[in-house]
Amino acid sequence: MAVTFTVNGRPVTSAAPEGTPLLWVLREELKLTGTKYGCGAGQCGACMVHIEGGRTFSCLTPVSSVQGKSVTTIEGLSPGRLNALQRAWLAESVPQCGYCQSGQLMSAAALLAANPRPTRAQIRDHMSTNVCRCGTYPRIMRAIERAAREG
Amino acid sequence: MTTRREFMVGVSGLTFGILLEGCAATPEARERSGASLAQTPAGGARAVNAWASLSPDGTIWIVNPAVEMGQGSQTAIPLIIAEEMDADWSRVVIVPAAPDDKVYGNPGFRGLMYTAGSATVTGYWDVARTFGAQVRRVMMENAARLWNVPLAELSTEPSTVVHAKSGRRLGYGEIAAVAQLPAVAPAIKPEELKQPGQYRLIGKDVMRVELPSKVDGRAQYSIDVQLPGMLYGAVLRGPVEGSAPLAIDDSRSRAIPGVVSIVRMPFGVGVIAETPWAAFGAKDALGVTWDRRARAFGHDSARAPALYSAAARDLTRPGKPWDSAGDAPAAMQKAAKTYESEYICDYTYHAQMEPLNSVASVSAAGDACEIWCGTQSQTMAVAAVAKALGIAPEKVKLNLMLLGGGFGRRGHRDEEFVVDSVLLSKEVKRPVKVLWTREDDVKNGRFRPLSVHYLRAGLDGAGRIVAWQHRVACDEITAFQDPVRYKGGGERDFLAMAGSELRTYDIPNRLSEQLPQQTGIRTSSLRGIGFGPNKFATEAFLDEIAVRHGLDRVDLRLQLLKDTPRGQAVVREVVAMSEYRRARPGRGLGFSFIDYSGTMLAAVAEASVDRKSGKITVHDFWLALDPGIAVQPDNVLAQTESSIIYGLGLSLTERISFKDGAVQERNLRDYGVPRLEDIPELHLKLLSTPNRPTGAGQMATPIVAPVIASAVYAASGARVRHTPFLPERVLTALG
Known part of the structure; x- marks a missing residue:
């Protein structure tokens, strides 16, 4: 079952198996590698993204749970100029x-x-x-x- | 078409070239060179195989022989070259050195391309300056010829030769366009190099070149590499080094969608899949029976200290000498008073933020390979890959990436995490990115070993320390980490024993020796190497001697440093800045000094101890250091902050334990890395003196444990002698 959501304002669809953490979809499928893998267990925060504006461990977030939601990564934090x-x-x-x-x-x-x-x-x-x-x-x-x- | 001239300077590989055309550097190229060490800049510089190249448009390409793991060498070494070149830093583009020890090896590491030991600036200091000065001299000689004036009448400003008498000026780029290169590089005498007062770049802070790429997600580490057709690999290793799979049940793994192949390896089982997630799942689903022939089975880190202690304390058992002066045993016998004590340091783990990973693309015929990795030694990585494939090193193309932390973990001779990707790529004939999970990184870790330190000191009637003996029982490191350097260096375990020598202290009779413990546990250099455990033991022991013998701990150090004015200076500075003599009710002040390879450091910590829980809180931490010339002063401070915080974790919370040879910790939280909430207020003072640089990347780490131990005693009367100082250990020490 494909999941549709927005990343940095852009609509995306992923066909990854539903338990796949958002982190790996962002990094390896969408090639947004600024979000990092550090522990896979919500212990280090290297994978932190914003979902609907709130900070979230993308390593603990199944991609299926972001259906219809808005995700922001480091690449979309302040595109084009530094904040x-x-x-x-x-x-x-x-x-x-x-x-x-x-x-x-x-x-x-x-x-x-x-x-x-x-x-x-x-x-x-x-x-x-x-x-x-x-x-x-x-x-x-x-x-x-x-x-x-x-x- | 680029016309290119270059010349080579001597066997140490000082080489430079002049690009006559086709080498226009764009700002983007400059950015890229910072974003990734793997990128080669635009235009003719692709052909750069030298230390520096100049192009007619004024761009100067300078080669960086070091790896960048956050310590700043990627900026510092080119900056040193640029200083003596008198190059306009804004026109410098940094390019990675090819993996060639003969040209780019670190003279401080016997000519090996190896970024470790805070030895990069120190090791390349002379060659980098000399080479830069040679380029400058050639620019001046050409200007002298073009203007028909004596060389002595010329001077330089950034990227410009100036003839003051006539007011003429020529840019390096203009000279490069018409330069004649001598057949032999000009000889530069040491006294012809700049004096510190003449520096334009050294000692002034410039932004580290790769920094902008590290605030917006562009920085490229090997884990970020994406290749067409790339698959993902995961490797299940045995519970201990040297164990091999006896039987593999991969039925559940093969049922996972996306799994491409499962490979038996000599040391484990590899899984190759379409996605990382499938690879991890398949690895976790493997059922493997391991043989139990490896030595480390049975090793128990709770029981080991007693065994190590027995070895260290048994003076009839000769140790492997590391350092000696005078006759320590004889002087000990004659001493008016002797003291002894014992200290223990647990196994510790690097916890670099980027779990180990590597990308490889092996040719279909298996006769060539391209790798993308973050290693501390470019040439070791290439050699290890060549050996694994049975091909010539020239057939291995290295793309060196930024390192998400190193701390000594990524410089082992076998480069096992790189070889993982090569073996799996060879199997499927496609590019493979091997990812270690954090759990793999902990479980397969290579650790600073468990060490037990038995120390004795003898004092004469005047309270002067006249005899010193330090016996270190620990797992060997160097023989495991780097058999080549171990054999080549007289089989001395310098990674374990460094720092047990006390050459700065005025102690006439000294002996430090190792009682190597054969456990089969994977060991490694770790930030501060032997200085960490050994300085804890020696400085904590001095603190005890001072108290037990009624000496002032600061005066004792000043007396021991009577022939070391730079050591005395940092002691006096930290005493002043911390107001050391002012009592703090309810808290204790600790003091410590170390000489780390010539970098002098003294620290004071203010701590309190919760007598109910045993928890130590370090409130403030003062440190003064003299690393000689600080090439990048703010970066020296950053590295010092970093090494203090690293030392804080090693002192208070971090440990690896073993049962039956297997690591018990699983991830960052149960290992215990420090967080922002754990950090005291840091107060640093850099006393940069016009002496040869002696290193800054890790020098403060070893001073943290002894200064905290000293503060804990001052606050509570408890002697903590076993790192980390866990609350239960503090409670035991409180009695």
């Missing part, structure tokens, strides 16, 4: 290996969408969903504060 978070990410030189950063940015974008001026405690709490093994956490904190400040 305030991405600019802040560069200004603070956040990424090291970079592998987790799509997921970090998707998490941070969901935070600022709901709470444009988060406290440090709120940032810490929200962003602890995502793992960065390079330990870019102090810079993630600074970059979110900068993006909130500079909009």
Whole structure:
């Protein structure tokens, strides 16, 4: 049974078996490889996407469950130009290996969408969903504060 | 048609070329070179086989011999070359080096292309600067000829030769168009290289070239590679190294739609499928009986420390010497007072964010292969693939991708995760992307070994340490990870033992030795290598000696560093910045110093201990370091933040356990990697001195465990001697 949904505003159809995680449909079928596989268990957040605007682990989301829904990936976060978070990410030189950063940015974008001026405690709490093994956490904190400040 | 001239400089492979036409670099090409190491830039540069090429339009192509895993070498090495070239950095395009040790090998790794050990800037420092200076000299010699003026009257500004007397200027691109190249490269004397005060690029921060691609999803890792007709592979390995399948029941696997082939491999079972999800499902559905001949069966990490301890403490058992000075046993006998203690470090796992994977496309005849992978050694990967296929290395084409973290996991001589993809591609004669799941990455991990450290110290009547003995019982690393380097390096297990030498400290009689434990467990270098466990043991022991002998722990280090002013400087700095002498009620301050291959670090941690739960909270962490010249100062800070946080996990939460030789942890959460909520406030001070760079990528990791142990003692009186300092271990230590 094919599933139809939108990704970054574009309608797509996948014939993947219904239990297939959205992550693998995005990456290998739709070639949107900015969303990363890290743990497959909702433990690291490298696969974070927005579904109907809310952050979601795409590794735990069966593709069948997004029928008719709107999915945003890192490629669709701010197409064509960098948004305030991405600019802040560069200004603070956040990424090291970079592998987790799509997921970090998707998490941070969901935070600022709901709470444009988060406290440090709120940032810490929200962003602890995502793992960065390079330990870019102090810079993630600074970059979110900068993006909130500079909009 | 591109006309191209080049010359080679000496056997160390300093080569450069001048592209006379057809080499116009576009901004897109520059971006691409950052987005992926695998991309070759546009135009004539496809033919670049040298360290640098100049084109008439002013573009300068500089070859990067290192891999990029977040540490910044892809930017730093070309930047060093550009510095001595006096190149306009905005016109530099970075291209990946071909896998050729003879041309691009790291002099710091005996000429191997190997990005590890925080040894890239350190290892290439001299050759990169010399080569850059040679290019600059050739530009100047050509300008002197064109203008008919003495060389001595010329100087350079970025990408421009200047004749101040006449006000004439020539861009490097203009010179490149008409340049004559000498038959032999100009000799550059060390004193002709720039002095630190003359640097335009080194010591100033530039954005890492690949950074823009890492904020919008474009960065390309091997897991992102997509090829026409590509299939997906998964591999089920045995529970321990060296076990092989006896019987395979693949009936349930074959029933999964999309499964193409199931392959018996010497060490496991491979599955090839149309999608990753089908491959994972089929792998999980395999029923395999494994032989039990491998040595690691029966290994139990809960029981092992007692065995290792017995070996370390039995002084009648000679150890394998690593480092010695004077006569430690004799001095120990004569000492006025002796102390002893024991420390343990559990097995730990790299947990690089990108689970291991690789893509291979083997030709139908099996006589050639193209690979896409993230390895820490380009030439090891090519050699391992060539060996697996029985073909010449020249028949292997490597596409080096960005690495989603390395930390020492991706530099093993057998490059097993790359070979996985090659064997499966060969089987189906189609491109195959082999994906390890996170569970595979943990279960098949290669770990920093369990180590037990037995230490003794002897003090004279004046309270001076005159004898030191450090016996390390641990699984061997180097022999497993890299038999070639092990045999070539006198069979010394440097990956396990490095850091147990205490050359900076004024201790006249020292001995460190290894009691290798043959367990058959897969072992590996891991960020900080032997420095991690060994510095924990030595610094924690010094902390105990200070307390038990009534010495001030900072004064003790200053006394031991009496001949090391740069060491004293970082100690004094961290004491000042942390207000170390100011008491914090309810909390404890820890202190530690290490010399990591010449990079000096001192740290103070402020911690509290929950006496009910045993949980340690590190509130603040101060660190001062002197890595010599900081090529990219902000990146040195970033790497230091990174290595502190890595060390925090190793100290407090991370461990791998074994039962019957098999790994018990499954994924990131039960292994215990740190998250944002676990991070103390970091306060760093970079004391960059005009000394040769000594490395920055991992230097802070080993200082974290001893400084936290010191803080825990100061806060609670508990001596934690076993990493990670799990709450139950803290409770036991509290008594």
